[in-house]
Amino acid sequence: MLMKTDPSTKIFDLLQFGEYGDVNPSVCDSATFTFMQAKTMMDTFQGEAEGCFLYSRHWNPSNKYLADALAAMENTESAWVTASGMAAITCSILQICNSGDHIVCSLTIYGGTFTFLFNYVKKFNIDVTFVDITNLDLVKKAIRSNTKMIYTETVTNPLLQISDIPALAKIADDNRIKLVVDNTFTPMIVAPYQLGAHVVVYSMTKFINGKNDCVAGAICASKEFIDSLCDVNAGTAMLLGPALDPLRSSSILKNLHTLHIRMKQHSKNAMYLAEKFKEHGVKINYPGLPENKGHKILKEMMNPDFGFGGLMAIDMDNAVQAAKLMEMMEKSGVGYLAVSLGYFKTLFSNSGKSTSSEVPEDIQREMGLSEGLIRFSVGLDHDIENTWQKIKSCLDQM
Ligand SMILES: *Cc1c(COP(=O)(O)O)cnc(C)c1O
Numbered sequence: 001m002l003m004k005t006d007p008s009t010k011i012f013d014l015l016q017f018g019e020y021g022d023v024n025p026s027v028c029d030s031a032t033f034t035f036m037q038a039k040t041m042m043d044t045f046q047g048e049a050e051g052c053f054l055y056s057r058h059w060n061p062s063n064k065y066l067a068d069a070l071a072a073m074e075n076t077e078s079a080w081v082t083a084s085g086m087a088a089i090t091c092s093i094l095q096i097c098n099s100g101d102h103i104v105c106s107l108t109i110y111g112g113t114f115t116f117l118f119n120y121v122k123k124f125n126i127d128v129t130f131v132d133i134t135n136l137d138l139v140k141k142a143i144r145s146n147t148k149m150i151y152t153e154t155v156t157n158p159l160l161q162i163s164d165i166p167a168l169a170k171i172a173d174d175n176r177i178k179l180v181v182d183n184t185f186t187p188m189i190v191a192p193y194q195l196g197a198h199v200v201v202y203s204m205t206k207f208i209n210g211k212n213d214c215v216a217g218a219i220c221a222s223k224e225f226i227d228s229l230c231d232v233n234a235g236t237a238m239l240l241g242p243a244l245d246p247l248r249s250s251s252i253l254k255n256l257h258t259l260h261i262r263m264k265q266h267s268k269n270a271m272y273l274a275e276k277f278k279e280h281g282v283k284i285n286y287p288g289l290p291e292n293k294g295h296k297i298l299k300e301m302m303n304p305d306f307g308f309g310g311l312m313a314i315d316m317d318n319a320v321q322a323a324k325l326m327e328m329m330e331k332s333g334v335g336y337l338a339v340s341l342g343y344f345k346t347l348f349s350n351s352g353k354s355t356s357s358e359v360p361e362d363i364q365r366e367m368g369l370s371e372g373l374i375r376f377s378v379g380l381d382h383d384i385e386n387t388w389q390k391i392k393s394c395l396d397q398m
Pocket of ligand 1: 084085086087089110112113153157182184185202203204205206215216217
């Protein structure tokens, strides 16, 4: 067992309250902050006045409460919250890489991240090699003298491949480069930093917030890295400016406190449906099934209290069949035909035609993404047997 601390207990143990004893820390609704001494302001600019706030693009007390809770969850020294998951990802990458550098990245990855690395970073003369992240030899061979980072997702989107984080961390350490891991699909379940990753990024839009009422992101890492991101003169987060609104931070913090219960229920329901799909003879990809390619590695890395996660994929062979099934499922109340994930209701979408449509079709085929793949984010249904009956009746009508 590699996990050292229980992420939910660490959040629970935090003593965070407002200046009036308000159990939910007060919302700090200010863009700027006043100083009694001019020198303290100067020191704050230089990053030398601990506990002082300057301006909310830099730090805000409400954002700090949420960031501290996330750092506790990941067991990192520090964290910073962003206005979206993409902001967390792009700021981390641009903080680590300079013009002329090289990145080794998983080929199966969130569509926005893929297209950022496939198209956008060219303008900074940053080179990217995409590899099958489960093939560690390919990862090693792809590293060059100018490589600065290995980038992956714990459970990759949408193929649900499992990254062997301890092994990738060793490759990164041996080459003195950073391992950056997007853990959006598996908060609580896997703690990448404790397994050796250097930077952990999140789209909080998904499970962490879990309400689908906003987009938000987070970066969890060493104090040195987070401080460098927020440096007034050279920090990517400070200078590109994707600060999260403090009102949102305070609402996400409250949702974070139920994350452990939600993750258990998402996982329990997903496992139930995965077994049913399997019995029914539908091609199912769920890392919780023992025959799944990534099952063994995920089992070694995960905190067993929280299960194998809420994401699964089935293969309906072609996009027409996938569309037909999704429309029927929506009508019969299984959930919503929608992108995104980690919501209390089940969400499903055809990845090749939606969230991974940024990935050129030839590359979709290369990564093994079937045209008929339906990704499910299984909801918090109390009566999952009833949900299965609805799905079964849709399948029977196909
Ligand atoms: C949604 C998502 C993102 C992007 O997050 P936003 O909050 O939409 O910017 C990044 N990575 C993964 C794995 C995601 O699911």
